[in-house]
Amino acid sequence: MDRMSDTMQKKHKKRKGDRGKYANLDDIPDDIIVGILSLLPLKEAVATSVLSSRWRYLWRFTRMSLDFDVDHVTPKYGTLTCLIHVTKYLNKNRKTYIRWVNEVVDQHSGAIESLRVCYYLRRRHKKHIDRWIRFGLRSNVLERLELDFSERYPFCNDMKRYLYKFFPNFFCVKYVGFKTMKVLSLRHVSIRGEEIEYLLSNATLLERLVLEECQNLSHLRVCGHSLALKHLEIVATGRNLRRVEICDLVNLVSFYFKGDFKNYARNFILRNLPLLVDFHIEFKLLFLLIIWLVQVPSYDHSYSDRNRHNWPAEVPNCPHYQLKEVEIFSYNYFLGDMERVLYLIKHAVALEKIIVNCKCNQRLKRFKTKQQLFEAEEISKSHAMTQLQPQIPSHIEFILR
Structure with a gap:
């Protein structure tokens, strides 16, 4: 015991x-x-x-996620409205930003899970940017790389030829980051379509790709059964982009596209996207969306902006058997939007919900007073309630905003 x-x-x-x-x-x-x-x-x-x-x-x-955001160095940036003040403020603090990132890159020796660089940088800062990218790509656990060199204000737009050129020497053995990367976001970066194809062939685990205002991107082809891509976002409001081909992405569930170029019917190709459920598209020739419905047989959400120019007198009979939800932005009965909504209702036989948003287009806010915008929205709402809603079948949920 x-x-x-x-x-x-x-x-x-x-x-x-x-x-x-x-x-x-x-x-x-x-x-x-x-x-x-x-x-x-x-x-x-x-x-x-x-x-x-x-x-x-x-x-x-x-083991860190490094976020080098402009607001961390220039907290007053978002409060400035005068072009002269914005330009002076950016130029004054750019050296501070570059020095800050360089100091961290020089001293940090651990693993990097994500790297985000966000500042108004251009081609003349290439040696610094290349160094930061190499620093991130050496990490064998890197999952996210974001380069955002866009200006926050549309009126301080720099000339496109000065954009930083991404690539071409990051695919050597010591840069293992692409092998583990799941998210890649490039905003206001110069990159070509063939370089993106090569990048995708190396980043086999990539699930999200964001390309915004990428100079030299005239032809974009994202295709292949072997790609793990689930989310794709493309913003190309300039005239450089001439052809988009999105095919055979068996894992893609969401696709966002905003841009304008000629010959949509021939040069905007969507094919074999069996899991696509969220499709957001903004462009001028909206009526061509109807033609694409039959090419994407499984998605159930569609979001479309206005600019309904050149709606044809006779639209092809293209029934769709999977589309469940549609939202129309900037509804305006003067532009024939009611006819377009009724067309969708007739041909999207599985439609369950339709959302009509009467908020005025952003571009109109530059030319009209608040009172004029309010009156225009109220007129559109009144028309939608009295003329459009009675024609919506009872089995379809109608939401007016």
């Missing part, structure tokens, strides 16, 4: 000792501290370096 009592006392002392093992910060192993610091944002993790000489360098070995 005494022997058992002694054993219990020893176990109790051992448990008591375990509870007090990390009574002080200095007793905590470095790997545990690094793991905790990895949960903090970059700014807070770096701030711990002043706690003691031991903590000074621990943040460098963290």
Whole structure:
């Protein structure tokens, strides 16, 4: 009995000792501290370096998501409205931003899960940008890479030829980041269609691709059964883009496209997208959306902007058996929108919900007063309620906004 009592006392002392093992910060192993610091944002993790000489360098070995956003260096940027003030402010703080990113890149030695660079940078900053990208791509756990070099204000638009040119030397053995990457976002970057194809062939795990205002992107082809791509977003409001081909993406569930170019019927190709359920498209020749419905047999959400120019006198009879929800933006009965809605109702035989949004187009807000916009929206709402809604079949949910 005494022997058992002694054993219990020893176990109790051992448990008591375990509870007090990390009574002080200095007793905590470095790997545990690094793991905790990895949960903090970059700014807070770096701030711990002043706690003691031991903590000074621990943040460098963290596994982090690095977000170098313009607002972290230039907090007043979003409050400026004058073009002259915006330009001066950006030029003044650009060196500060570049120095900040370079300091982190120089000092950090841990793994990188995501890298986001967001500032108004151009081709002349290529040596810095290339270095940052290489830094991220060396990480074998990189899942997200975002380059956003767009200007926040449309009136401070730089000439397109000065855009940073992405590629072409990032596909060597030491840059393993593409092998693990799941999200790639390129905004206001110069890249060609064949370079995107090559990129996709290397980034086999990529699930989301965002391309916005990419110069030199005249032909875009995203095709292949082997691609893991689930979400695709393309914004091309300029005139460079001439052809888009999205085919055989067996995992694609959402597709967003905004842009204008000639010969849509021939040069905008959607084919074999069996899992597509969310389809958002904005362009001028809206009537061609009807033709594409038969090419995308499974999606059940469609969102369309206005600009309904050149609606043909006779639209082809193209029934659709899967489309379940449609939202029409900037509804205006003067432009014949009621006829277009009724056409969709007739041919989308599985339609369950239709949303009519009467908010005026953003472009009109530049030329009309608030009172004029309000009156126009009220007229459209009144027409939709009195003329359109009575013609909607009872089995279709009608929502007016």
